[in-house]
Structures are given as C-alpha cells and as structure tokens.
Amino acid sequence: MTTTLTPLTVQDAETLIATAHRAADAAGVTVSVAVLDAGGHLLAFRRDDRAVLISGETSIRKAYTALQLDTPTADLVDAVAPGALFHTLPTALDRPLLFIAGGIPVHRDGRLVGAIGVGGGAPDQDHSFAAAALEALA
Template sequence: MNATAVTPLTTADAETLITAARSAAGTAGVPVSVSVLDAGGHLLAFRRDDRAVLISGETSTRKAYTALQLNAPTADLVDLVKPDGPFHTLQTALDRPLLFIAGGLPIHRDGHLIGAIGLGGGAPEQDHSFATAALEQLSR
C-alpha cells in the first residue's frame, strides 16, 4: 500500500489563518478571538483582540474543538442539538464541552482532517464568515 503522507497543519498555517480571520473581522469592525487546533485537538495558535469580550477566547476554542471532533462546521450542527434534535444530549456527553454555535470550521488538506479554526466575538454568522475567509486564504 502506497499511502501519501498528508502535511499536518503547521504553525505557519496557523498564523496565516489567524491573520486572515483577524483581517476579515477588522474590516467588519468586530474584535474577535481566533483559535487554531491541530488534528489532535491541541491549541496550535490563539489570538484575542484587545477589545474582544473575554469569553470569546473560550468560545473560539470550543467552537474549533467541536468542528474538529465532529468534522463539520458548527453552523451545520446547531439544529441537531436542539431539544427535539437527534443529538440533543451531545452537548453534555463528553468531559470537554462542545459548543454548537456558528464559528467553528474543520480544516482539510488533500481530503484529510488536519485541524480546525474557531472564531468568537461577533454574531455567530459573522464568526462563521470570518473563519470561512481564513480557510479561503489558507487554500491559496
């Protein structure tokens, strides 16, 4: 079997993601926190704008962790954990809390999950768009 090794998410990649996300948020005038996790769920990079609400640091990391663990954008998971949703107990099922609010995206390279990015500080839709802008920059 000749499997090609996938390049893991690097610190340079993480800095590109943080810079791009903060640029998108800055253009919108929104102070944010940005978290980038590697494929193992470990924090690779983090940045909180001076004016970002303090809780955004925690929410950005939890959004990234949720996107990584479920390999899905957190925006796509919101309805699944509502009281009548199929995964309504998932929010409290693990030792490390998941956060089902838009703003977390998995990161793929060559079809493989290599990490995740999470944004906090703006409205959920804004955080999602800033994370999307960051991934677009990374893929250039």
C-alpha cells in the first residue's frame, strides 16, 4: 500500500507567514518569517519593514535547524550548552544551524514536509508566533 504525501505548498506557506505576522502584530513585535519545504529550500519569506535586518537570517536558520533535526528549536537550546550532546554541532556543518527558539518543523499526515522560522522578537515570542501559525494549517 502506497500513500501519497502532499507537500507543503506556496499557499500553505503564505498561510503560515500571514498567521505568524498577525500574531506578532497583536503582540506589537516586528518579525521576519521564513518557510522552507522538505528539501530545505526557501518556499516563502516576509520581513516587516521595521524588523531588525538580522531577523531575516535568523528566521531562515531557525527553520533550517528545525527541519534538519525535526524538532522545534526551543527544545534544542540546552542540547548545545557546553558539555551537552550537540555542543559542537552549530559549527560542525557548512550550513549554520541556530539553536534559538522560533523554528518549528511542519508535519502532514505524520511526515515532515517543511519548517517555519520566526525571528525578531524574544525567543519565546518567536516560538509562540510560529506555533500560532502551525495551528492555522491544522
């Protein structure tokens, strides 16, 4: 029996981005939001006009980290502390990972189809904006 996996679409990505931005706006925070497909390629991106420039890069790296490890980045922060399991991982790869809350993998039918990353607010805020966006796809 073969099951067909429906990939993350541009429409899905736009829903994620719009919902994350609405959540950030409601909190008075300017952010950047990135959505990656299952291959780690940028599917959609938007930065608020007033968001700090580095938030664009951090949103993409958070999404990439969540995708590669199939885990919310909020759950990985302690894993890179000195002496922890992944302490050297952030510098061991060609593509930098970012272990700051705000990246969450996106699943469909129990399979990984992409990830969302939010940057610009405090880490807990970024995570909550990404989580709110995922609820919009449910």
